Amino acid sequence: MWFMLLSGKIWGGTVSIVTVFSTSVWFFSSEWSSARTVSTAEPSRRRSLAASTVTVTVFSATPRSGSSIDQTVCRRLSWVMDALSFRNPLLRSEKDSESDWRAPMTPASGVMTTFGFSGSRIVSVRIQKVPRAANPIRANQRAFLRCIGVSFLRKFALSSIMGPRRIFKRNRPDGASVRRKAAEKRGGGHSGLAVARRNCYSEVIIDLFEISNISRMIEVAAMLRNKRVLLGVTGGIAAYKSAELVRALVKREASVKVVMTKSATEFLTPLTLQTLSGNPVYTELFTLVREADIAHVSLAEEAEIAVVAPATANCIGKLASGIADDLLGAVLMATKAPVLVCPAMNTGMYQNRIVQENMEKLGRHGFAFLEPASGELACKSVGVGRLPEIEDIVEEMETLLTPKDLSGCRILVTAGPTRERLDPVRFITNPSSGKMGYALARMARRRGAEVTLVSGPSALAPPRGVRIVSVTSAMEMHDAVTERFADADVVIKAAAVADYRPAEPSGSKIKKGKETLMLRLERNPDIIAALGKKKGRKILVGFAMETEDLLARARRKMKDKNMDLIVANDLSRAGAGFEGDTNIITLIDRDGGLQELPLMDKKDAADRILDRIRAYVRT
Ligand SMILES: Cc1cc2nc3c(=O)[nH]c(=O)nc-3n(C[C@H](O)[C@H](O)[C@H](O)COP(=O)(O)O)c2cc1C
Secondary structure (H helix, E strand, O other), rough: OOOEEEEEEEEEEEEOOOOOOOOOOOOEEEEEOOOOEEEEHHHHHHHHHHHHEEEEEEEOOOOOOHHHHHHHHHHHHHHHHHHHHOOOHHHHHHHHHHHHHHHOOHHHHHEEEEEEOOOOOEEEEEEOOOOOOOOOOOHHHHHHHHHHOOHHHHHHHHHHOHEEEEHHHHHHOOOHHHHHHHHHOOOOOOOOOHHHHHHHHHHEEEOOOOOOOOHHHHHHHHOOOOEEEEEOOOOHHHHHHHHHHHHHHHHOEEEEEEOOOHHHHOOOOOOHHHHHHHHEEEEOOOEEEEOOOOOOOOOHHOEEEEEEEEEEEHHHHHHHOHHHHOHHHHHHOOOOOOEEEEEEOOOOHHHHHHHHHHHHHHHHHHOOEOOOEEOOOOOOOEEEEEEOHHHHHHHHHHHHHHOOOOOOOOOOOOOOOOEEEOOEEEOOOOOOOOOOHHHHHHHHHOOOOEEEEEEEEOOOOOOOOEEEEOOOOOOHHHHHHHHOOOOOOEEEOOEEOOOOEEEEOOOOOOOOOOOOOOOOEEOOOOOHHHHHOOOOOEEEEEEEEEOOOOHHHHHHHHHHOOOOEEEEEEOOOOOOOOOOOOEHHHHHHHHOOOEEOEEEEHHHHHHHHHHHHHHHHOO
């Protein structure tokens, strides 16, 4: 059983050809990633494939016209949605309406449905039809699914598309010919909705795959997936929060092993963390993990990242002094994995010079620290010393694991909407949430860039480690960006800046009076055009949101404003644009390269944009 992904350069992009079991079905996708050959025979690759974007193509063998087949497949897909319990709100709402599902259909083109998974989420949906002749019937697809590690849950979902009869046939060694015969026997002579539906049901065949830029998706957007994490829990009052941390890590598909100090077990039982992690919890130095494995050595060696949360002053002091008189101390001393220490203690303890010196010393020796948060502490005082939010700990772990391919690069990102005041209580704005720009800032920081985020009003929490500049109006955005332009190597303008502002904003609240109210608007400065004129060797990236004629307009905009890369998104497509967690983008570069990406999480989209920027930074 084999599977190959071959890539070759064509027109500046890369065309990937996926061939499965020597059948005649190829999947083509244009990529900018470098040429590579991947074989699922390697176990590590297999894991990557399982966790990457997998596009499943559902072919209809029967070229029936119209809605009955479409509706049935739509229904099947909505069952799949249920089965996979998507976290993607947009797709959930699509699922609720069959007409939405059918919206992107192009009946003339032949195929039926393509949708892509990223982890347990569906990230792309495309609906097409194929004529019967083009239907790539073949056996062993389930075996293939197993080979690339498609999980039980997904198999279940797939079987809900295929139906029990289909699975039964598929499991037979001669499944392909049985199916073909059945299809031939049926012919095209059925009538009536029920029959049409049944035929469609049994004719739906699942084809697989596409792996798009797997390594980056895995390495960056989901760094903790399949990672072996060692969590050290020490005897602070925040020990109870480690239960939440275990859950967050397990949710990201990390394999978590917990080591608790003796004091930690006074605050929380090992049973709790054992249950949540699904692994034994270790507390004793003088026990063997497996028959002859010394606990601290094997735990230290197998960890890919270690995190101590909460870390007591005592634990930090012992580490800084090289004391390894308990299991956690010995493991942390022996491991080669990166270690993130999350101190949590009373403010007085935290600010004690000795504790500070211990942390400085550990920092010099390569330990990473996450500053505690400020707020009300367990001892009822207010100050610094709280364990940071679990999301922040996880983000820091992801950052530690991310290759720093943008280090040394100074990136200025703009995000969010602007507000143009009409009077003290009213303004003109747009629905931008800032999610795309914030995702860009977060991912760039993870990849080692020094990031400044100039943000219009947004409800989002500022990404960690990013310098934030808050602005309100387009004029403020203009000034903030212009001021910082000289210090940036890359500028990404993801903000939705108002083109116009009220010419005469009122100093007092405009009273309700006449039936109509005329507003005179004047142009705001075109920030990106101004930057384009003086950009020199800097890299300028813009966004184009259009409802029609997207690509032509985006190209024109890029050329007119002297950008290096433009990210085009079609606002008329479900899943793209403002507010949602997903986007559908097309990257167009100054050299004429074009990369269409499927529906994906904004974090993944940000990552792909940064991949492209990185290529420019390096040239
Ligand atoms: C109720 C209580 C709460 C404590 N909370 C903390 C704390 O938040 N941070 C800390 O550094 N020590 C705290 N301590 C002190 C530690 O438990 C003590 O230093 C212990 O020796 C730490 O052991 P360990 O580092 O091996 O886990 C607390 C002690 C008690 C009794």
